[in-house]
Amino acid sequence: MRPTIKDVAKKAKVSTATVSRIVNKLDGYSDETRERVLSTISALGYRRNAVARGLVRRSVNTVGVLLQGIETRAHLLGHSVIVCNTSSDGERTIEYLDVLGERRVDGILFTSERVKPAYARAFKELAIPVVLVSSFSRDYPLPYVKVDDEAAARDMTRYLIDKGHRRIALITGSEKDSIAGAPRIRGFRRAMKEAGLPVPEGWVVQGDFHYKSGYRAMGELLERARGMTAVFATSDEMALGALSCSFSAGLRVPADLSVVGYDDTLDAEMAIPPLTTVHQPIREMGERATAILLGSEEERRSVILPHAIVERGSVKEVVR
Amino acid sequence: MRPTIKDVAKKAKVSTATVSRIVNKLDGYSDETRERVLSTISALGYRRNAVARGLVRRSVNTVGVLLQGIETRAHLLGHSVIVCNTSSDGERTIEYLDVLGERRVDGILFTSERVKPAYARAFKELAIPVVLVSSFSRDYPLPYVKVDDEAAARDMTRYLIDKGHRRIALITGSEKDSIAGAPRIRGFRRAMKEAGLPVPEGWVVQGDFHYKSGYRAMGELLERARGMTAVFATSDEMALGALSCSFSAGLRVPADLSVVGYDDTLDAEMAIPPLTTVHQPIREMGERATAILLGSEEERRSVILPHAIVERGSVKEVVR
DNA sequence: CTGAAAGCGCTTACAG
């Protein structure tokens, strides 16, 4: 059982009223009492229950937002969804984990970021089920739902090879990113190797999944990758950057160069030309993840969902 | 005061236990009791308090989602945010309003959709403050934060005129849409009129703000708008559609045709060419709206935020 | 089929 304010009060030999005052930073206690209560709190790992507090205060510190067209992954049937926008450097992640814990949510969908030790610790303390969406952890046995990134990258590379391409460059995330980086690089290299194709030095350029990095990476490739006929960017945004850069350089896609992406976001469809890309079943991922979260203990198993290649207009068939 | 389960019990002359059973659809009551309680409930306008329920049940029917890169407008400092993804036909809106009410959120940010009478009624019953974001209502005195759509559309049209364009077409939302439709059409027509420029029959084409409709609209314009040198689409997505369609038709933007949008989404920046568009201060709108929601009664005033035109690469200066 | 009562985990006058 999670410790309550009563447990703290008993252990610190004060009343719950005093604990409450201290926790809420009101006044009416000696420094000495404060110290004692505070250390009891951290010893016990006590965390305020925002639900009980909300009942008394008649305010739950939450605003509802009704809007159209938010990303599908934020929409999960049945339950309410509290969205926390973490920054990419993970700065606010722990903080948010705390509020989710205080509010006693039934489960947490964790996405995109690597599970750092501090997060794993927080998950354990919170005692709230977690599932990783479109992610996974080598270090902690957390259930996940994702696509097989290596297989997907391999398939896309093979697709390009089947279309007659032999000189293919890769724009990728970091090799150190064990989720969306390394596996996709592996898949690419593997397909090339299996086809007996070389990957010249400098033809694998690192970006950060965003537009600008794709643009920049394409600039580098244009300088050094002589003879390249296709570029595989491991995110749609980077592929769009590659598209823009190619366009600026006077290249026509796919006539002069083929470009493919990864994700199948709305942007892929709106690109000029429409982007051939790896489709991730985002909506289903969300649904399956929720099912895992809310299901029984035995149902709490990871799942790998099938990916697909959606063909649009950014690849040219090259005849040799 | 909102009625509680006690009020219902007293009025229906049963215990709260019985009311609870009925509300939760358990068994253990006669049909007669059920009818009586149910009608008392609707007479009183009773709605279950999900906070109290969550305290007892130790489950709040909420899952937290931690993710990176969700739309800024869903991120509001301090408070937790529950996101409800309404469909564009407003199908689930009332339903969601209900759960937000049950969960006793401190306020509701309502966006995009017109305030229908049923919503206005729900707002009143819920007794939860509401603010309209990037929207407003002629019929109900709800506070809003938005940009002046008519002025923005007029400014963008003038911008085009200043660049030497005289034959300008408009791709717009519905004339009946009093939020994002009519005002922008008015702004456009007004600027044209002030400059003594004609708007030929058929040069104003209706879309639905999405990509495909922009593509289709552009197709129509290409057929009938002879001599057109610029197109103003009142959403970035429609502008992207116009871009794609122009590209397919072999037109170069901006060399052969200038295209501008409205919104300044991420897509505008990634377009080929980068799109000149009307910027709405989305982030600030969210912050101001929250401030209105959480502020005191006097602070509950509407605000109109300044728009801006961000110049990128989709407009050509035409010399006459 | 129904109710009295305890309890969920807090906060908040009130009294000292």
Added chain:
DNA sequence: CTGAAAGCGCTTACAG
């Protein structure tokens, strides 16, 4: 500076 006690609005054994 501190505590006893009531209360927030429900649910849930338990007893009848």
